[in-house]
Amino acid sequence: MKRNTLVTTTSALALAIALGGFGSAVAEDKAPESAQAAGVADIVRAPTDLPPAIDRTEPETVKVELETIEKVGQLDDGTTYRYWTFNGQVPGPMVRVRVGDTVEVSMKNDENSWMPHNVDFHAVTGPHGGGAATMADPGKDSNGFSFKALKPGLYVYHCAVPSVAHHISNGMYGMILVEPEGGLPEVDREFYVMQGELYTEEPFGTKGELMESYEKLSAEQPEYYVFNGAAEALTGEKALKAEVGESIRIFFGVGGPNKTSSFHVIGEIFDTVYSNASLTSEPLMDVQTISVPPGGASVVDLELEVPGTYVLVDHALSRAERGLAGHLVVEGPENPEIFQEHEAKEPTS
Template sequence: GDSVYRYWTFNGRVPGPFIRVRVGDTVECYLRNAEDSWMAHNVDFHAATGPGGGAVLTTSMPGEEHAFRFKALNPGLYVYHCAVPPVAMHIAAGMYGLILVEPEDGLAPVDKEFYVMQGEIYTEEPFGTPGLLTESYDKLLNERPEYFVFNGHVGALTEHFPLKAKVGETVRIFFGVGGPNFTSSFHVIGEIFDRVYQAASITSPPLTDVQTVTVPSGGAAIVEFKCEVPGQYVLVDHALSRAERGLAGYLIVEGEEQPDIFG
């Protein structure tokens, strides 16, 4: 049977919606906490300059709504998350996402863009237990997750929504770590990142020809590569024991075989 978990979310999804603005834009955020919510929620934007990233201004009890605005002063790819104490619990329950602040000229065009975030789930029940799972505050405090996931649940980017591209296409992955606790060693098995915007700094020159990129909790990176050979590529955190706890995604590349490159 399936394992089921009660997530806390932004807009009913994990990660929350991908937000895309331009440097210098004023961003207006409206946050409404559902009537049937169990507790207060808010949002802290790492892209905002101001106390708490907006957390205090958006803190809403069940049934309440609040709004605030911030000016996006710095280009980059930034995490946002709920920051109601205990913050780690709200993040582990799914309340995280990414906001891209594009530079004045935007980003260079690519064929495919993907949004991937890594997170942890802490449950009383052992990994793989069927039925409704209970969140474990003890395991959270001791940083012992039962699950490591891409995009919210085991299988999200494998059997459910694999990434897809064609031979010859260029791919950009906006990658972030909600966490709340673990740093990712992000790697795509069988691919080399042509360009990596380390720490998601898009105003710095990218690193070139990179195998694995470190992405801290509450941080992000942008990786770009060209798909040269067809087949199935596996997205992992190269701390590979985590693959046994659910952390994997597929990029399926379709097209002609390329025996001069691989075969």
């Protein structure tokens, strides 16, 4: 089916998050100017759009308000797609709580939606992860639910309305971080990155508004692979940026719905890996590539010693030619002791 409804409203999303005076538990939505100027919504969530580390020591009640919004957004240069989102961007807002917190989730479905939606948090211990309690038809509020965050970790959330794969592939996924007591070790910068796939009727690279293909979705044959919702979204303006000498952390998750990521940063080594986003196990040290399944996540820490542009990829590298690439731009003084390119050799006669 062809879908042409252009929803450009990026109206301030009621993302009111009360965190007992400790700031927002959810990343804020920002409407990038460049995309607005072009008349098409930018659905890419900036990798820097995440709440700060929690510095309190006692559990609290945290309110999370989600709104499901369907909107046409930019998938690639000259290419648009009718996304289904949490709060207007992909991935949905990152929620950040502390172990022991009670999380009150309310969810509404935008009146311009065509589909019912809900949300299933993997951090929930309880039926459907909240899926039944958050079910909402277009224009309706869901009942909502509360849960106690029992286990630290970085957890995926996603829409769980059948066909679930359909809702996820259209952009309905995000993550919630449940910090352990005492939090994670401090780093200089943190980033929020999620991988997903889109299944379009038209081949990769086609211009115009693309249609979804349920057939390709069923066959697990995506046309596009994306970080944060769109082809090569995390390059240029939305690249990850840092300085030589800094430590960074990437909260990396896979919405999928179907493909496992072999996440790798070209030219770097992960110093610390919280594999499968287990924050209570001993982390792995010095890892080249990590495997992250759909509906799973990992946390990786890197020290940056050498300036340059490092490329985030899935090392199943055919996917790099279908939109999957991001940049980590590191600025600062050269460090020839660790890396230097040799001078061009004199031509021999």
